[in-house]
Every structure is written in structure tokens, then in C-alpha cells.
Amino acid sequence: MNKILASLAVVSxxxxxxxxxxxxxxxxxxxxxxxxxxxxxxxxxSWFVCFALFLxxxxxxxxxxxxxxxxxxxxxxxxTEVGLVFTSIGLVTGMIWARIIWxxxxxxxARLTWAFITFLIYxxxxxxxxxxxxxxxxxxxxxxxSVFAFASVVITYKAIDWWRTQHPQxxxxxxxxxxxxxxxxxxxxxxxxxxxLLFAIVLVVLRYRQENNSREIEGLRRLAYSH
Amino acid sequence: xLRQTLAIFVKDLRMEFRGKEALNAAIAFSLVVLIxxxxxxxxxxxxxxxxxxxxxxxxxxFSGVLLLNRSFSRxxxxxxxxxxxxxxxxxxxxxxxxxxANLVFILLVELIALPVFGVLYNVNIxxxxxxxxxxxxxxxxxxxxxxxxxxxxxxxxxxxxLMLPVIVYPMIIPALAAAIQxxxxxxxxxxxxxDNLIWVRLLVGFDIIFTALALGLIDIVLVx
Amino acid sequence: xxxxxxxxxxxxxxxxxxxxxxxxxxxxxxxxxxLLGRNGAGKTTxxxxxxxxxxxxxxxxxxxxxxxxxxxxxxxxxxxxxxxNLHFFAAFSSVPLAVDAxxxxxxxxxxxxxxxxxxxxxxxxxxxxxxxxxxEPNLLLLxxxxxxxxxxxxxxxxxxxxxxxxxxxxxxxxxxxIPEAMSLATDILFxxxxxxxxxxxxxxxxxxxxxxLYRNHGAAS
Numbered sequence: 001m002n003k004i005l006a007s008l009a010v011v012s013x014x015x016x017x018x019x020x021x022x023x024x025x026x027x028x029x030x031x032x033x034x035x036x037x038x039x040x041x042x043x044x045x046s047w048f049v050c051f052a053l054f055l056x057x058x059x060x061x062x063x064x065x066x067x068x069x070x071x072x073x074x075x076x077x078x079x080t081e082v083g084l085v086f087t088s089i090g091l092v093t094g095m096i097w098a099r100i101i102w103x104x105x106x107x108x109x110a111r112l113t114w115a116f117i118t119f120l121i122y123x124x125x126x127x128x129x130x131x132x133x134x135x136x137x138x139x140x141x142x143x144x145x146s147v148f149a150f151a152s153v154v155i156t157y158k159a160i161d162w163w164r165t166q167h168p169q170x171x172x173x174x175x176x177x178x179x180x181x182x183x184x185x186x187x188x189x190x191x192x193x194x195x196x197l198l199f200a201i202v203l204v205v206l207r208y209r210q211e212n213n214s215r216e217i218e219g220l221r222r223l224a225y226s227h
Numbered sequence: 228x229l230r231q232t233l234a235i236f237v238k239d240l241r242m243e244f245r246g247k248e249a250l251n252a253a254i255a256f257s258l259v260v261l262i263x264x265x266x267x268x269x270x271x272x273x274x275x276x277x278x279x280x281x282x283x284x285x286x287x288x289f290s291g292v293l294l295l296n297r298s299f300s301r302x303x304x305x306x307x308x309x310x311x312x313x314x315x316x317x318x319x320x321x322x323x324x325x326x327x328a329n330l331v332f333i334l335l336v337e338l339i340a341l342p343v344f345g346v347l348y349n350v351n352i353x354x355x356x357x358x359x360x361x362x363x364x365x366x367x368x369x370x371x372x373x374x375x376x377x378x379x380x381x382x383x384x385x386x387x388x389l390m391l392p393v394i395v396y397p398m399i400i401p402a403l404a405a406a407i408q409x410x411x412x413x414x415x416x417x418x419x420x421x422d423n424l425i426w427v428r429l430l431v432g433f434d435i436i437f438t439a440l441a442l443g444l445i446d447i448v449l450v451x
Numbered sequence: 452x453x454x455x456x457x458x459x460x461x462x463x464x465x466x467x468x469x470x471x472x473x474x475x476x477x478x479x480x481x482x483x484x485x486l487l488g489r490n491g492a493g494k495t496t497x498x499x500x501x502x503x504x505x506x507x508x509x510x511x512x513x514x515x516x517x518x519x520x521x522x523x524x525x526x527x528x529x530x531x532x533x534x535x536n537l538h539f540f541a542a543f544s545s546v547p548l549a550v551d552a553x554x555x556x557x558x559x560x561x562x563x564x565x566x567x568x569x570x571x572x573x574x575x576x577x578x579x580x581x582x583x584x585x586x587e588p589n590l591l592l593l594x595x596x597x598x599x600x601x602x603x604x605x606x607x608x609x610x611x612x613x614x615x616x617x618x619x620x621x622x623x624x625x626x627x628x629i630p631e632a633m634s635l636a637t638d639i640l641f642x643x644x645x646x647x648x649x650x651x652x653x654x655x656x657x658x659x660x661x662x663x664l665y666r667n668h669g670a671a672s
Contacts, residue, residue: 135465220467231542
């Protein structure tokens with residue numbers, strides 16, 4: 001298992017290095033945005049990864065509470081935490097882009113707004129986990145919260161899209177002018193998604209193991225104290 | 228199940244109306260917020276009408292959530308929750324009864340705060356009364372059903388008074404967004420048509436989805 | 452004879468901590484089982500499972516009995532009157548209940564509409580007893596019921612328990628106050644570290660020597 005993880009990590013690292021080379025040295029500057037558009041190659045794939053992770057965590061939480069399965073619970077926490085990391089990457093890259101292009105740190109663009117709300121929802125989840133000490137109760141309560149969170153994340157996305165059509169805001173996008181993208185740039189968007197996803201998987205597995213171990217240790221401690 | 232729901236609904240109403248402490252506090256709080264608004268924004272007519280929906284729902288959400296914690300904390304005081312569970316009361320009936328009671332409480336606060344808002348900020352609240360009531364009913368149900376199930380989840384926490392708002396507010400944003408749009412329309416004497424109907428669909432859909440989720444998951448929350 | 456409740460290999464884990472392990476027993480009408488064990492042995496966990504407050508991790512619990520739980524808390528609402536309290540709980544019974552008759556039985560009929568705030572502790576305890584026995588339960592689960600009861604309430608509880616047994620109900624009574632329990636108990640369930648180490652008729656030695664069971668079946672500690 002460790003070998004697989006290590007090789008995944010290496011593959012994703014190498015892939016990102018190769019992508020960085022292409023991004024900086026081979027792709028031309030974008031017509032209207034100049035050099036900064038390159039941050040989009042991390043901003044957009046981060047959303048895909050973050051959504052994939054939250055979807056995973058929602059499904060795993062549903063399984064964990066349905067079957068009272070602690071492994072699913074540990075995986076769900078791991079996926080949520082890494083998802084939160086990628087949400088933050090999305091937020092920060094978005095803010096940097098907005099600052100350079102428009103001179104403002106924040107815009108109520110649909111994706112950024114959604115990311116902020118999603119961040120708050122899952123931060124609440126992590127706070128709840130810290131507050132409940134008994135592992136079975138923690139799994140039940142935060143598992144239910146996680147299922148609600150995922151439903152909310154999906155609905156909020158649509159709702160904000162509709163809100164934005166009525167209250168237009170500046171939009172973060174790699175497309176400008178006619179709405180077409182250079183095929184090489186589009187290819188890079190998809191290409192960068194894969195190594196980020198691989199990297200996310202490595203982080204999730206590591207965190208999952210750590211959560212499992214700490215729960216076992218806690219259980220053993222209780223057992224020892226009761227004698 | 229219906230009989231159990233009714234019994235719990237009536238019991239919670241009776242318990243709150245006996246003392247009315249929380250209701251009075253929530254109403255007082257909403258009046259304080261109304262005053263604070265007058266300092267935060269300049270109540271000149273044009274801007275206000277466009278913002279009226281937003282102001283009202285911030286007001287309603289803040290005042291309403293104050294009342295939610297009591298649903299389950301009143302069952303903790305004398306360990307009555309375990310008595311109810313041992314009587315094989317269905318957790319869904321428990322949730323539904325308590326959510327309906329919370330709906331009544333929050334609506335009451337809203338119905339008192341609304342005319343005060345109208346008077347203080349010179350907004351005619353009676354222009355589209357049916358649409359306004361419809362919006363208030365559906366959006367307040369969203370707050371009530373999510374707030375009540377989350378109250379069950381946080382009842383054992385040390386920081387439950389603080390954590391409940393933290394987890395409830397982000398989750399009800401779509402319902403609040405829809406309510407804000409519809410309320411602003413109603414207060415400007417407009418009826419939702421065409422594109423605006425999407426907000427009605429959002430509110431109804433949100434209520435259905437989250438009510439189903441809450442009723443389905445409450446067993447897991449209450450029974451170890 | 453029909454068993455009122457049958458527990459088969461009940462196991463409950465909290466995380467990886469085994470609170471109950473393979474606990475099996477049956478409860479028949481007319482039995483009074485004393486549930487004994489040190490603190491942390493699993494008595495509360497077992498009561499929670501039997502009362503429907505908790506689900507077992509493994510094992511099965513089969514019962515058709517009307518169960519009534521009398522736990523540590525008083526189990527009635529301070530904000531309502533005695534009559535309102537009993538009417539509320541009566542709504543969950545499948546048979547119609549004579550609330551006023553029960554209020555009379557626990558000597559609270561004359562103050563039935565007064566707010567519970569004005570009740571003394573003893574009066575509250577008697578209301579709790581009315582609530583627990585009102586539905587003619589055929590299985591009573593009692594967690595340390597004699598603790599802090601005043602003399603009136605204790606006498607009332609004794610007579611209610613005897614009546615229940617006489618009409619064929621069963622009682623499961625978790626307690627540390629062994630002498631009081633031994634006069635009522637027909638059987639004993641002795642838990643140690645989550646396991647049922649003794650299950651059977653109450654040994655006559657227990658009447659005179661409450662620690663007999665601990666010495667003869669408990670693990671050396």
C-alpha cells in the first residue's frame with residue numbers, strides 16, 4: 001500500500017512539474033489578461049477536485065451512518081479536510097486573479113461566493129468533530145451534518161447561479177472576448193486536473209490512516225483505564 | 228404518528244406560552260436590530276425599497292434562530308427525552324411536532340416585527356399580502372426544520388448556543404436568497420412572474436428536500 | 452410461559468470500547484430481576500438498550516412488552532401542571548388512561564392544576580411514579596429507583612411494584628442499594644466489565660450478605 005501511495009505522489013509531482021513547464025514556457029500570454037491568466041490552471045481544476053472530494057465525503061458519511069462503519073467515517077473526515085484545503089486554494093487563487101485584473105481583492109462571482117459558503121459549512125463540520133469526544137456519537141452527529149452539507153452545497157451552487165443572473169457581478173474566467181479558448185489552453189486545464197486529483201487522493205489516504213490510528217489509540221486508552 | 232406529532236406540538240406550544248420568556252426576548256431583539264439598521268443605512272426611500280427584502284430576512288433569521296435551541300434543551304432539564312424514546316415515540320413525530328412549534332414561534336416574532344419595520348422605515352407592507360405570507364411561511368419552515376434537527380444535534384455540546392447559528396445559517400442561504408427576492412418584489416407591489424418564478428420553485432424545492440432529509444435522518448441523531 | 456423480553460448475545464461497543472459483551476437472558480412475567488454490578492460494569496448501557504435509547508452493535512433484542520422507564524431524571528415537565536403532564540404522556544399510550552384516578556392514587560389530585568414549580572421534591576417524585584406506572588406497563592425498567600425518595604414515595608413505589616408483579620408484569624431493577632432490592636428480587640443479573648457473570652434465581656445467601664455475589668462470582672480486583 002505504501003508503495004502505491006509513494007508512486008502516486010511521485011507521478012503527480014512529476015506531472016505538475018511538466019505542466020508548470022508547459023504553462024510558463026510554452027503557452028503564450030493571453031490576449032487581454034496578460035500573464036496572470038496562468039493562475040486559472042490551478043484555480044479551475046481545484047474546483048473540480050474540491051467538488052469530487054465533497055461528493056465523496058457526502059457519500060461516505062451516508063454509508064458511515066447507515067452501516068455504523070468507522071472506516072467510512074474516517075475516510076469522510078479525511079476527504080472533507082482535503083476538500084477544504086482545495087477550496088482554500090480556489091479562494092486564494094481567485095482572489096489573486098481578481099486583484100491583478102480588476103484591482104479588487106474580492107468579487108461576488110458565483111463560484112467564489114459558493115466557495116466561501118461551502119468553506120463555512122465544512123468548517124462548521126470540523127468544529128463539531130472537535131467538540132464531540134465519544135467516537136460513535138461523533139460519527140452519527142457529524143455524519144448527518146455532512147449529508148446535509150453536501151445537499152446544501154449542491155443546491156447553493158444552483159441558487160447562486162440564478163442570483164447572479166439577476167445581480168450581475170464581475171466574473172472570473174479564462175475566456176474573454178468571443179468566449180473561445182485556445183485549444184492548447186483548454187487541454188492544459190484538463191491536464192492539470194489529474195495530478196491535482198492524484199495528490200488529493202494521497203493526502204486523503206494519509207489522513208484517513210491517521211484518523212483510524214488515533215481512534216484506536218483512544219479506544220485502547222479507555223480500555224486500559226477501565227481496569 | 229400524526230397523533231404523536233400533534234401531542235408534541237401542543238405540548239411545546241404550551242410550555243413556551245406559559246412563560247413566554249424566549250418569545251419576549253426574541254421580539255425585543257428584533258426591535259433592537261431594527262434600530263441598529265437605522266444607523267447602519269440611510270433610510271432614504273429609493274435605496275430602501277430595493278433592500279427591504281434583504282433587511283427583513285436578516286432580521287427574521289437572526290431573531291428566529293434564537294428560539295431554536297430551546298426545542299431540545301427543554302427536554303434535557305428533567306431527562307424527558309429518554310422517557311419519550313422509551314415510550315417508543317417515533318423520532319420523526321418528535322421532530323415534526325417540534326419543528327411545527329418552532330414555525331409558530333418564529334412566525335409570531337416575524338408578524339410582530341414586520342409592521343414595526345413598515346412604520347419605522349415607511350414601507351407599505353400590505354401591498355401583496357398573500358405573496359408575502361406565502362414567502363414567510365415557506366422560508367420560515369426552512370429555518371424551522373433545519374434549525375430543529377440541528378438543535379437535536381447540538382443539544383449535548385458545551386457551546387451549543389454558539390454552534391447552532393454557526394451551522395444553521397450557511398445551510399439556509401438558498402432559502403433566504405429566494406425569500407429575499409420574493410419579499411422585495413412583494414414590498415414593491417410586484418408579483419413573481421417569468422424569470423422570478425424560479426425563486427418560488429427554489430423555495431418549495433428546498434423545503435421538500437430538507438424536510439425529507441431531516442425526517443429521514445433524525446432517528447440516527449436521537450438513537451445511539 | 453411467554454417471555455416478555457428476550458436478549459440474545461447483546462453487544463455494545465462505544466468506538467472500540469466494549470461496554471457490553473454477549474449478554475443473553477430472558478424476562479418472564481412475574482419476575483423481578485435485580486441488575487447488579489460495579490460502576491462501569493454496563494448496567495446503564497444495558498438499560499439504555501432495553502429502553503430503546505440505544506441500538507446494540509451486535510445481537511438481538513425481542514420484545515412485545517409495553518415498556519416503562521424510570522431513570523435518574525424526574526421525567527416530567529416543570530412548565531406544565533401535573534394534570535397536563537399526565538395527559539401529555541397518556542397520548543402515547545395505545546389504551547385510554549384514567550389520568551385523574553392516577554393523580555388520586557399518588558395523592559396529587561387536589562393540586563393537579565398547580566404549576567409544578569410549586570411542588571415539593573417528594574410531590575414531584577410521586578408524579579414521576581404516576582407517569583411511569585400509568586400505562587399499565589408489563590415491563591418496568593428502573594435505574595436506582597430508591598435513591599433520594601422520601602418515605603411516602605418509597606412506600607408508594609413498593610406498593611406499585613408489588614401490584615405490577617401481581618398482575619403479571621416484570622421488573623428489571625438496577626441498583627446499588629442491595630438490601631432493599633433483595634426482598635423484592637426473584638432473580639439476579641450480575642454484570643462485570645460488560646459480561647453477564649451470573650444470571651439466575653436470587654441465592655438465599657444474598658438476603659443476609661449483600662456482598663456474597665461479588666465474592667463468589669466477581670473477578671478479584
